[in-house]
Amino acid sequence: MKKYGLTLLIFVVLHVQEVCGNTIEVCQTCPLKSIKEGIALASDYDTLLVKKGTYKEFNIIIDKPLTLKGENYPVIDGEKKGEIIRITSDGVTVDGLFLINVGVSYTTDYAALRVVKSENFVIQNLVLEKLFFGIYLEKSNNGKVYHNKIIGDAKDEYNSGNGIQLWYSHNVSVDRNIVQGTRDGIYLEFSDNVTINNNSSTNNLRYGLHFMFSNHDVYTNNIFENNGAGVAVMFSKHIKMLDNTFRKNWGTAAYGILLKEINDGEISGNIFEENTVGINIEGSNRITYSNNDFIQNGWAVKVLGACYANEFKNNNFLNNSFDISYNSKLNDNVFDKNYWSDYTGYDLDKDGIGDVPYRPVKLFSYIVNRTPETIVLLRSLFMDIIDFSEKVSPVFTPDKLLDANPRMKRTQ
């Protein structure tokens, strides 16, 4: 039996060597029973076809340009011993695997799949469960992370990892992934020109999406829901955030988007619904906010610290507890042609633009900033009276902060 197997193996190996890009099968009844053996035997550009079954392996290193393809989602069980797959070669494709039981360590960031200093990789159709870190790209450019499903069960921040992490990785496309129950759903650090489209990042412990020091990135059409703190974009430039949905990020430090030290970005066509804070802006300049819908958030936009030359145009502010909150009296931002559901002015010339400017900052939001407990007085008659008097003659709120052309109807 063993002898027979060996001859077959030799045959396969010879066969592979003869034709470039051959297929090698791995399965429980095949001559090749483990993926590691398969990789060891495979030549460049071969396809390693892993059949259905459970493979208890970890620290699988793909060090040549291979296609590792699963058939009917074979399970690779790392048994919590460490990293499962590491790619160290350019041109690797990993497709259709079920990776489970990544090791948890406080010193090493074990990932289900790690790409190290490699280019032109494709990681697709993976399912990841019981993980520490999910897909970890380290100094790896020009790749694609497509249609993966990452389901974590993170409970505490200190012993959980991120779903998809990019570190010094440029020109990567992250598309159509589902990430939930991890620490940060998608995390980018020092990664430029990344496009993040059509992903769903929900129920993560900290951020659904987290940018640090990453520039010229675009994210479009993603859904971020019920994450511990929403989406954080920090210390980055030229980020475009388009047509995303941010929903139900509830909590004391929960935001649709947290912008910190962001310059020259564009935030457009997004929906912010039922977040504690829709957008929290700190030290961010020259950003255009247009055509966004802010629906029933606690604070639609909260501006902290110095933020200059931002423009809010053609947005819809619908039934938020507070539309805009400022913690200073200074204002260098422009609000124009937005629709505010709280607007009570009139439009005599029927041009669709209210004839009286709208002041989006209420005195009450100023009071709540100062004494947060006063939030229990939200919508009380006394507060309405006070807000009205402040509206008539602003004392505490920036008097130049107004939308001179408030729309009468919401922009579609």
Place this chain on the structure above:
Amino acid sequence: MLKILKYSFYDLVRSRWSYAYFLFYLGLGFVLLFLNNDVSKAIITLMNVIIVLVPLIGTIFGIMYYYNSKEFTELLLAQPIKRSSIFLGQYLGVAGSLTLSLVFGLGIPFLLYGLLRSDAIFDFSLLLVTGAFLTFIFTALSFNMGLSNENKIKGFGYAVLLWLFLAVIYDGLFLMSLIVFEEYPLDTFSIVATTLNPIDLSRILILLKLDISALLGYTGAVFKTFFGTQQGFFISIFMLILWTVLPIWRLIVKSKKKDF
């Protein structure tokens, strides 16, 4: 008691004030829904109406009815009827007819609008339940004021003053104390202070649905358990029931001791 309730109720249902009240809510409901077409906004406006107007109308109606039915009361007192039945019957007649005006006045336009198929049905029912509670509470409070004051003008004045206090002044004092003592942990205080005023209590109950995202923005642990879990809802409902029961209880006790 049921007989007294029946007579008071019929008496009120026939009076034009009940109709005026009913038509007001009917009109309000239609205007909000059909001129505006935004259920969420309509509910916010309605909340403002309910926490301000419903108590006021309950107060004024209650005190007016109490004094106007003085003759009726005296007639009944010589009849073989329990005293508490006389007052409870009248009270329930007023509060019940007001509540019906509110529920039908607002309910009809919302039903026509197709609310049953919308998600807002729960928010809306909560509004109506809160409105009903406030009607019962403030009618009971005004009956108490009536029982304690023989003088019509005085009783009326005190009742309206009580409304003004609970609707506006209380919140002003509340806000001032929060700002004055802002260095201290205040979340327990602010929750307790809220529950001590039925108007604030109702407001919080509705806010738990409408503005939960804002309420969760505050860090205090007491707030978090109150607003973040079902606890807040149940405590509020419990306190509202207490707020209804206490004035009714005093109404019964007081009526037993009063001379006519």
Place this chain on the structure above:
Amino acid sequence: MIQIENLYKKFGKNEVLKNLNLSIGAGGIIAILGPNGSGKTTLIKSILGMVVPNKGTIAISGVSIKNQWKYRREIEYLPQIANFPGNLKVKELIRMIKDLRERPSEEEVLISLFGLKPFLDKRLSTLSGGTKQKVNIVLTFMFDSPLIILDEPTTGLDPAALIRLKKLIQNEKEKGKTILVTSHIMQFVEEVADEIVYLLEGNIYFKGSIHDLKLKTDQTDVERAIATLTTANA
């Protein structure tokens, strides 16, 4: 029928009844008299349970009335000032009282006796004082109860109605009922009363028959006798 012991009642600082003791037997017409503010109405209202005494007990047929209400089934009361809910019609008021008491009644006879038929569909607020008092009388006499309390029954009545009222009272007396009556019309008292209870400053100053009263005051008519009682103490 009625036992009253050590009854005290204060309204604020004003002591209206001071340690009043009174026992009234069954049957007969008892007039409760006294100057203004002597506590007649307070006494009656105490018996009815409308005024809660500070001290003392009132028992009717041997049962204390404190915190009770069922005993009022045995009492008919004609209040001094006929205050009725103004927006009710006479008919509705009668129907309502019948509904509340759930007793057989004979209002038809009384209505025709006092000629109230044309007023049945009128609202009470539109009636004259005398007509209101007639309605009041109908409401009081239409049930059959052993104790009848009449507070100033003659107010506003025309002579014809007054005669009918007196007759009505006599009829009831003949049925063996106890009737308490207060009045300022001494002629009326003299005609109907078997016994007189004279209240002064919250206490019983005199109790006895008209004959006793005349003897005691050495006067020949009741009006003068009463006046003597009052001035003797003033």
